[in-house]
Amino acid sequence: MDGDRGGHWEAVYSTKGESDVSWYQEDPATSLALIASAGATAASPIIDIGGGASRLVDALLARGHRDLSVLDLSAAALATVRRRLGPASGGFQGMVADVTTWQPRRRYDVWHDRAAFHFLTEAADRAAYVAALKAALPPGGHAVIATFALDGPARCSGLPVMRYDGARLGAVLGDDFERLETLAHGHVTPWGAPQSFQFSLFRRI
Numbered sequence: 001m002d003g004d005r006g007g008h009w010e011a012v013y014s015t016k017g018e019s020d021v022s023w024y025q026e027d028p029a030t031s032l033a034l035i036a037s038a039g040a041t042a043a044s045p046i047i048d049i050g051g052g053a054s055r056l057v058d059a060l061l062a063r064g065h066r067d068l069s070v071l072d073l074s075a076a077a078l079a080t081v082r083r084r085l086g087p088a089s090g091g092f093q094g095m096v097a098d099v100t101t102w103q104p105r106r107r108y109d110v111w112h113d114r115a116a117f118h119f120l121t122e123a124a125d126r127a128a129y130v131a132a133l134k135a136a137l138p139p140g141g142h143a144v145i146a147t148f149a150l151d152g153p154a155r156c157s158g159l160p161v162m163r164y165d166g167a168r169l170g171a172v173l174g175d176d177f178e179r180l181e182t183l184a185h186g187h188v189t190p191w192g193a194p195q196s197f198q199f200s201l202f203r204r205i
Helices: 003-014 028-039 056-060 075-091 121-137 168-173
Strands: 046-049 068-072 094-097 110-114 142-148 177-188 194-204
Touching: 028 056, 028 142, 028 194, 046 056, 056 068, 056 075, 056 110, 068 075, 075 094, 094 142, 110 177, 121 168, 142 168, 142 177, 168 177
Parallel strands: 046 068, 046 110, 068 094, 110 142
Antiparallel strands: 142 194, 177 194
8 A cells, every 4th residue: 555645544534524525425416326327236245445434335325235345545534434334334344455556355246436536646556446446346347436527626635636527537447348427516515615526437348
């Protein structure tokens, strides 16, 4: 794991409240809609990459999903999720890892990533991410990947980001993935600043 990258996010989640970060989202409606479009059932294994303290797990558990994993650089973020879920956390597995060095031990039906991929500004890191995606997602599996859109912010949490539309993101993922849908999403930070995102749904061929 990249120590600097891990240290940055551990500091963020150790010093800020859940709703004190720009990416806080009470209702992950767009993610839920695309996960449903992927055909996920209650038994489908789903992994959230860079999920942090996101409420996506809560929303999926409330909808009956029972095989949920979250991979994040920050142990503090995953601890926040466990505390928030309480007894319901039995349907959730948290893994502290950097997706660019992580080696999946199982496969998933749905790979979800809201705003982790766009922090990978180095080509080698993007290639490592795609390799992990291919290792974790079998043919027929689906990936929901959200990034800042082309007119979105150039930086987040003090770090530079890459911006995408659906076609550019698909080009990075390569020919093993078919883009099924791209949705524009206007996120508003807890302090009222608008941010443009794109959410794309891909199927592994």
